[in-house]
Amino acid sequence: MSAPPPDAHATPTPELLQALKDAVGEKGWSDDPRDMAPHLVDQRGLYHGATALMLRPATVEEVADCVRLCAEARVPIVPQGGNTGLVGGAVPFEHGGEILLCLSRMNRIRELDAVNHTMTAEAGCILETVQTAARDAERYFPLSLGAQGSCQIGGNMATNAGGCAVLRYGHMRELVLGIEAVLPDGRIYKGLKSLRKDNSGYDLNQLLIGSEGTLGIITAGVLKLFPPPVERHTAFAGVASPQAALDLFSRARETLGDAVTAFELMPRIALDFVLAHIPGTRDPLAAPQPFYVLCEATATRRDSALADALHALLETAMDDGLVGDATVAAGETQASALWKLRESVPEAQKHEGGSIKHDISVPIAALPAFMDRACERVTALIPGVRVVAFGHVGDGNIHFNLSQPKDAEREAFLARWDEASRMVHDTVVEMNGSISAEHGIGRLKREELVRLADPLELEQMRAIKRALDPHNIMNPGKLVLPG
Ligand SMILES: Cc1cc2nc3c(=O)[nH]c(=O)nc-3n(C[C@H](O)[C@H](O)[C@H](O)COP(=O)(O)OP(=O)(O)OC[C@H]3O[C@@H](n4cnc5c(N)ncnc54)[C@H](O)[C@@H]3O)c2cc1C
Structure with missing residues (x-):
């Protein structure tokens, strides 16, 4: 590096x-x-x-x-x-x-206003603590991600975290109403408003969200809360291809509407890794399928007829040959077991040697073409590479991860990180996508940002950085490099 x-x-x-x-x-x-x-x-x-x-x-x-x-x-x-x-x-x-x-x-929940559906939490609150505090007040904070037991709400704001329910509730940009932060000269920005509507000029909150610690230190935020879901139905379906997954996604949104909360994709190789390395997991379907979709639908009112609609969706899709096989969880335990298959992919991948990871997004309709083109290119570059492309397909976001060929040497494979990433990122840009859908730029992708960002956009980002942090003392060398 x-x-x-x-x-x-x-x-x-x-x-x-x-x-x-x-x-x-x-x-x-x-x-x-x-x-x-x-x-x-x-x-x-x-x-x-x-x-x-x-x-x-x-x-x-x-x-x-x-x-x-x-x-x-x-x-x-x-x-x-x-x-x-x-x-x-x-x-x-x-x-x-x-x-x-x-x-x-800095880990206090300063206020929970059940009427306003807001919570004011300090930056150091663990995400899971925020979720629990909302639940205890019969409210719901929807941000949910694999690291929720240790990531902090301030970090979530600073990285504009997404996760598994973005489809329905949006990412942090849509979940934060106000921010308190210390600016790079040490003054305190007191933006802890809990307003749904505020059109009074430039939005400093939104500048700080996703700024990865380069424009100031977020010390607290006002978070939006929602009515808690009272019904949750989770299905796991086998499909032939990413295109089939997308077709199923379109049908799911047509028939279930906004109830579709998560729509995740994983290939068979990812399930193979999980079954091989994560204790207590089992294949929920009778025969292997090329790809799997995990679809979750939720409702905030009972008697929603949601379960029937989900079953009907899957039955019709099977009759039409769009879905090879499917199962719907019969309760929370089975639903958790299905989610475990999806959430364990990164952990399982660690047991398969070195991996080169990408966190990209493309317009949803372009996803199958991206998968084909990127797979073809990386396989030509590194014969035998194992593509483990999984993620939040309902958001057009794929973790396009490459596991080393079976008998390759780990260090030699990892030495090709930059070369492989450039190829994947070029493919993303060809399709009007983003080289960072969730994780941010940090140090890992700063050179790629310079290489691929629109020059005008980069110039404006640098101007903002200079305006707020003229001495470049706030997390320098991360996200945006000086021009
Ligand atoms: C298993 C796993 C699963 C994950 N899944 C997802 C996912 O689904 N979606 C997703 O978006 N991300 C995901 N992530 C990435 C990560 O959890 C998120 O980016 C998270 O928001 C980072 O929060 P953190 O508190 O750990 O921040 P840190 O890692 O500590 O910091 C991240 C960046 O924010 C800055 N920062 C941190 N706190 C502050 C603050 N208070 N003020 C200003 N700057 C600050 C840091 O300087 C750094 O640049 C995952 C990570 C893991 C390990």
């Missing part, structure tokens, strides 16, 4: 480190290598960073003091949530000259 960009940054002096420690108090910092170690490596082990000091402020005022001190000293800061991001955004660079600021102690 390439070295960090040159910047006019200062290295932290002993005086600055002491001032930062004083700002957060005894419980708010650590420089013990054992404490810091898990925070200095990313989820995939691609990046190993260093820092002289890890801060854990407990209040927005403490965050503001820390940022102000760093800004005055021109020392960069890296905000970190649950460190579950998959693009190296939350880990400092190897040179050790950045301060790491973790939000984990």
Whole structure:
């Protein structure tokens, strides 16, 4: 991986480190290598960073003091949530000259307004805690993803997280009404409004959402809540191809309408990996199918006749030869078992050697053509490569992952990461897609962003970065590189 960009940054002096420690108090910092170690490596082990000091402020005022001190000293800061991001955004660079600021102690739910259907949560709240708090108040917070037991709501905002229910409820951009954040000069932006309608100018909240810690440190957000689903029906269907999956998706939306909450795709090879490596899993269908669709439909009222409609959809699709075989979960336990098959794919893939991962999206109708073209190209590039392309097909989002050929050498395969990714990303761009549907740009894709983004868009992104962070101290070298 390439070295960090040159910047006019200062290295932290002993005086600055002491001032930062004083700002957060005894419980708010650590420089013990054992404490810091898990925070200095990313989820995939691609990046190993260093820092002289890890801060854990407990209040927005403490965050503001820390940022102000760093800004005055021109020392960069890296905000970190649950460190579950998959693009190296939350880990400092190897040179050790950045301060790491973790939000984990800012973990209070400040308010839950059941009438307004909103919750004000601090950035360090774990996503699962937010979901539970909503449920306890007979409300529903729909963001749901594999890392929900450890990712933080601040990280979810900073990465505009998506997940499994985007189809119905949208991603974080659609789930956040207000934000509180510390800007790169240490001032506090107090945008915690809980309004559904607010047309009073540029939207700083939306700038901060998806900014990956490069425009400020999000300290709290007002989240939208919904009536909880009271019916949930989960089906697992075998189909011949991505095109067949798409045809089924169209029919599902025509017959079930907005009740379709999730529509996921996985190929047989992904199921084979799961069955081989994840204990307690079994094939829910009698015979192997080339691809599988996991479709979830939910309703917020009982007697919705939803179960009948889902069964009818699948029966007709089987009669028409669109679906090879299908099953509908008979209750929560069976539904969880079906979801486990889908959610275990990344874990199962780890047991099959090295993998080169992509998180792309294309317009939904272009998905089958993308899959064909990209598979053909990567197979020509790396004969024997195993394409494990799965994901949120209802959002046009595919994790186009490549597992090493069976008898290949792991390091030799991984050495071809850039070459393979360029090929996949070029195919995405040909189809008007995005090289990052969910995980962000971080450090992993920053050069690809420069290579592939529209020059005008890139220029405007750089202008925004310069306007808000003129000294480039907020997570520099991530997302958007200076021009
Ligand atoms: C098993 C697994 C499944 C996943 N599934 C999905 C999925 O379905 N959909 C999806 O979108 N993502 C998914 N992810 C990726 C990841 O969980 C999300 O990107 C998540 O939103 C990151 O949150 P975090 O708290 O871990 O952030 P971190 O990893 O700590 O940080 C991510 C970025 O945000 C910045 N940041 C963090 N907190 C703040 C803050 N408070 N203020 C400003 N900047 C901040 C960091 O500097 C970094 O650039 C998955 C990850 C794993 C490991």
